Amino acid sequence: MNALVGGPHAHSGNSISRTMVLVLVALMPATLFGFYEFGWPAVFLFLVTVAAAIAAESFSLALAGKPQKPFLLDGSAVVTGWIIAMTLPPWAPWWIGVVGSFIAIVLAKHAFGGLGQNVFNPAMIARTVLLISFPIEMTQFLTPQPMFTGSSPGFLEGLEITFAGHTAFDAVSSASLLGAIKTQLGLGVPVNEVVGGSLSLTAMALGIVPGSMGETSAVAILLGGILLLATRTITWHAPVAMIVTMAVLAGLFQAIDPGRYPGPAIHLVSGTFLFAAFFIATDYVTAPATGMGKLIFGAGVAALTFIIRTWASYPEGIGFAILLMNAAVPLIDHYVRPRIYGRTRSGEPIRYEET
Amino acid sequence: MKMFRIKGGIHPDERKDLAAGKAIETVPLPSLLRIPLQQHIGAPAVTVVEKGDEVKKGQLLASARGPVSAAIHAPTSGRISAIGRFVAPHPSGLPGQTITMRPDGKDEWGELPAPIDDPFSVGPDIIAERVAASGIVGMGGATFPSAVKLGLRNRNKLETLVINAAECEPYLTCDDRMMRERSEAVIDGIRILRHALGVERAIIAIEGNKPEALAALKAVCSANQFKDVLIARVPTRYPMGSEKHLVQTLTGKETPARALTADIGVVVHNVATCYAIREAVRFGRPLISRVVTVSGGAMARTGNFEVPIGTPISHLIDHCGGFNKEPDRLLLGGPMMGQPISSTRTSVVKGSNGVLALGPDETPARQTMPCIRCASCVSACPCGLTPFEMAGHIRKEELDAAVKIGLLDCIACGSCAWVCPASIPLVQYFNYAKGKLTAQQRAKHKQEETKRLTQFREERMERQKKAKQEAMARMKAEREAKKKADAEKKRAKQETIGA
Numbered sequence: 001m002n003a004l005v006g007g008p009h010a011h012s013g014n015s016i017s018r019t020m021v022l023v024l025v026a027l028m029p030a031t032l033f034g035f036y037e038f039g040w041p042a043v044f045l046f047l048v049t050v051a052a053a054i055a056a057e058s059f060s061l062a063l064a065g066k067p068q069k070p071f072l073l074d075g076s077a078v079v080t081g082w083i084i085a086m087t088l089p090p091w092a093p094w095w096i097g098v099v100g101s102f103i104a105i106v107l108a109k110h111a112f113g114g115l116g117q118n119v120f121n122p123a124m125i126a127r128t129v130l131l132i133s134f135p136i137e138m139t140q141f142l143t144p145q146p147m148f149t150g151s152s153p154g155f156l157e158g159l160e161i162t163f164a165g166h167t168a169f170d171a172v173s174s175a176s177l178l179g180a181i182k183t184q185l186g187l188g189v190p191v192n193e194v195v196g197g198s199l200s201l202t203a204m205a206l207g208i209v210p211g212s213m214g215e216t217s218a219v220a221i222l223l224g225g226i227l228l229l230a231t232r233t234i235t236w237h238a239p240v241a242m243i244v245t246m247a248v249l250a251g252l253f254q255a256i257d258p259g260r261y262p263g264p265a266i267h268l269v270s271g272t273f274l275f276a277a278f279f280i281a282t283d284y285v286t287a288p289a290t291g292m293g294k295l296i297f298g299a300g301v302a303a304l305t306f307i308i309r310t311w312a313s314y315p316e317g318i319g320f321a322i323l324l325m326n327a328a329v330p331l332i333d334h335y336v337r338p339r340i341y342g343r344t345r346s347g348e349p350i351r352y353e354e355t
Numbered sequence: 356m357k358m359f360r361i362k363g364g365i366h367p368d369e370r371k372d373l374a375a376g377k378a379i380e381t382v383p384l385p386s387l388l389r390i391p392l393q394q395h396i397g398a399p400a401v402t403v404v405e406k407g408d409e410v411k412k413g414q415l416l417a418s419a420r421g422p423v424s425a426a427i428h429a430p431t432s433g434r435i436s437a438i439g440r441f442v443a444p445h446p447s448g449l450p451g452q453t454i455t456m457r458p459d460g461k462d463e464w465g466e467l468p469a470p471i472d473d474p475f476s477v478g479p480d481i482i483a484e485r486v487a488a489s490g491i492v493g494m495g496g497a498t499f500p501s502a503v504k505l506g507l508r509n510r511n512k513l514e515t516l517v518i519n520a521a522e523c524e525p526y527l528t529c530d531d532r533m534m535r536e537r538s539e540a541v542i543d544g545i546r547i548l549r550h551a552l553g554v555e556r557a558i559i560a561i562e563g564n565k566p567e568a569l570a571a572l573k574a575v576c577s578a579n580q581f582k583d584v585l586i587a588r589v590p591t592r593y594p595m596g597s598e599k600h601l602v603q604t605l606t607g608k609e610t611p612a613r614a615l616t617a618d619i620g621v622v623v624h625n626v627a628t629c630y631a632i633r634e635a636v637r638f639g640r641p642l643i644s645r646v647v648t649v650s651g652g653a654m655a656r657t658g659n660f661e662v663p664i665g666t667p668i669s670h671l672i673d674h675c676g677g678f679n680k681e682p683d684r685l686l687l688g689g690p691m692m693g694q695p696i697s698s699t700r701t702s703v704v705k706g707s708n709g710v711l712a713l714g715p716d717e718t719p720a721r722q723t724m725p726c727i728r729c730a731s732c733v734s735a736c737p738c739g740l741t742p743f744e745m746a747g748h749i750r751k752e753e754l755d756a757a758v759k760i761g762l763l764d765c766i767a768c769g770s771c772a773w774v775c776p777a778s779i780p781l782v783q784y785f786n787y788a789k790g791k792l793t794a795q796q797r798a799k800h801k802q803e804e805t806k807r808l809t810q811f812r813e814e815r816m817e818r819q820k821k822a823k824q825e826a827m828a829r830m831k832a833e834r835e836a837k838k839k840a841d842a843e844k845k846r847a848k849q850e851t852i853g854a
Binding site: 005006009010012013015018076114116235287289290337339343350351 | 610
């Protein structure tokens with residue numbers, strides 16, 4: 001019996017690992033759907049990426065002289081690796097996953113001091129560095145080849161695609177919707193002619209479109225998001241702010257020139273937007289602490305995403321938007337804080353009628 | 356009744372079922388009573404008895420010293436066997452002045468102040484005097500002398516008396532049992548208090564998890580058609596028992612920082628205090644016992660007990676059959692804000708509402724991890740603070756920065772640490788910082804005092820030196836003037852001679 005312990009002597013029982021497990025469970029629908037859509041290569045890439053994340057974590061802990069067990073069991077490395085896998089083109093070669101995981105864990109996380117200390121979201125750093133460094137490998141999206149259908153590669157073929165860079169299968173490589181719009185707009189084709197067919201809104205919502213492994217199905221992502229909200233793992237602020245801001249901006253510009261600007265629906269269900277709204281912008285470590293701060297953060301991410309998607313050269317703007325807003329978090333947290341009980345927002349005691 | 360929402364708060368596992376069903380029992384007198392002189396906020400009481408004195412039950416043992424102090428009375432009849440330092444019921448385990456008495460077993464009352472048969476016909480000052488003479492302090496755990504609170508009437512314009520019957524700490528059921536079993540007396544005490552404060556209404560605030568107590572009090576009020584006592588069922592949410600938060604829930608009014616609820620016209624008393632006040636006013640009985648909840652998974656028998664003040668905790672535990680397993684933590688008070696018991700030889704005092712023996716499953720050992728900024732603590736904090744940030748500053752010894760973002764507005768309720776998934780002992784950080792700030796302030800004060808005295812001395816020396824110099828100069832000038840005058844005289848003489 002230890003008489004020197006301090007209170008409180010009760011605890012909610014919540015833990016970092018429990019939180020991480022909830023996130024993983026929430027990622028399951030999108031992950032399983034990704035496996036189904038993109039077949040064995042997606043499974044292998046996922047396994048490689050997660051394993052690399054764990055290896056990178058262990059390596060970093062050893063370098064920092066930190067204990068392995070508590071930090072490996074906290075689940076944060078698995079979550080990072082898992083999310084990176086979700087954002088990669090599903091048939092990317094194995095080393096893309098390995099490089100991504102090492103960048104995320106070693107550079108974006110442990111170089112800043114490890115768990116809880118990083119300024120930028122590790123998965124977004126990894127994705128952005130990969131996108132800039134290996135633009136070809138990172139934009140090789142393919143039309144879904146659902147597992148166990150004729151066009152889907154088998155187990156061994158999958159191994160060859162992921163580990164030997166074998167791409168001679170019937171993979172129909174294609175641009176993502178945002179890339180397609182960008183290209184077609186450049187050729188003078190109006191937006192509404194690009195959208196349709198295999199790139200229809202319904203297809204995008206269901207997720208049967210080219211894209212990264214885990215971000216194509218809006219439905220699967222929403223399922224996970226609802227789980228996170230229901231278990232109070234995340235709050236509604238950042239996702240709602242992101243979705244509303246994007247819808248408003250896209251709607252506004254579409255009203256100005258429908259031929260040049262895709263509408264809200266396209267912006268919301270394409271790319272990593274929804275995935276980022278529920279799984280990236282809600283990252284505890286790199287988002288503001290208060291509800292108001294999270295609203296600002298989410299709105300900022302959406303606005304920057306819209307700007308980058310619309311006017312900059314990278315159609316997948318969300319990674320940059322997240323990182324830019326990550327950098328703004330200390331500023332947001334400094335200025336946006338809760339009102340202290342009995343005080344005004346400026347910190348002075350509230351006034352009361354003299355009684 | 357309309358309720359107002361407060362920010363933050365948590366829902367800890369209540370565990371009230373362990374003792375809520377147990378009627379209040381009397382504990383047999385122990386062979387020794389150890390009565391600390393510090394059972395309240397403020398200066399310790401001053402003994403008025405000596406070793407070897409025979410005392411009667413209710414006799415004054417120590418009188419209040421200073422404005423925020425409380426008298427202490429003999430819990431039974433017997434002999435004072437020692438007056439000296441003894442380990443105090445405080446986590447530090449440091450000793451404090453303690454009166455030890457050996458009960459004679461007769462439990463004979465001494466002479467008590469005359470009962471006030473109709474408290475509603477006497478003036479508020481008479482009631483306040485009686486409360487002060489009876490050594491009554493806030494029995495919710497804060498142990499603020501109740502008479503001082505009654506005196507707020509002269510300072511503020513009071514409108515409402517709020518009775519804190521929230522009992523929001525898990526495990527504790529002593530207030531619940533008192534309200535169920537002594538509802539008439541409790542309501543009577545509340546009405547006496549309302550009269551003594553001269554306020555229109557009294558509101559009893561009970562958390563929704565005590566329906567029996569609520570019904571019992573309601574029955575008394577409706578049977579007697581008491582219109583001056585309202586009963587409010589407040590949400591079950593920790594820390595509803597925090598005075599300022601309770602007042603805001605009931606009235607919607609927020610107490611300004613650094614102010615008392617009295618400044619917004621509300622005075623809060625704990626429900627057990629009301630019972631004690633009634634005993635003192637109507638029967639002249641001082642506060643010499645209290646109801647204590649004994650609970651926790653490691654206790655062989657749980658229950659609620661009427662315990663004489665000064666009863667050793669070991670006696671109470673033995674009476675309950677000891678432990679059924681090795682307790683992980685032994686606490687005085689609830690699990691959220693209670694303090695670890697440094698030694699079971701210490702006593703039950705006026706502010707002790709619970710003795711808890713928690714098993715390992717109730718306080719699982721948890722590994723502290725780094726903060727992941729999840730901000731659960733921010734959402735849970737009822738005071739609008741950012742606990743993780745304050746802890747971050749304190750870890751870097753940036754105490755001023757922690758104060759700037761609200762450290763001194765923290766009520767140490769522990770909600771933040773309860774929710775923290777990283778199991779960071781946030782409250783311990785804050786207590787450390789508050790303690791350090793107090794020490795720094797004391798050191799600074801001392802330093803300033805020394806500086807002031809040194810400066811004073813230097814100035815005095817300077818003045819003396821100057822005075823000395825001036826005196827010398829004056830003497831010199833006088834000497835020269837005299838010389839000059841002499842020379843003048845001499846010359847005049849010579850001139851006279853020459854002429």
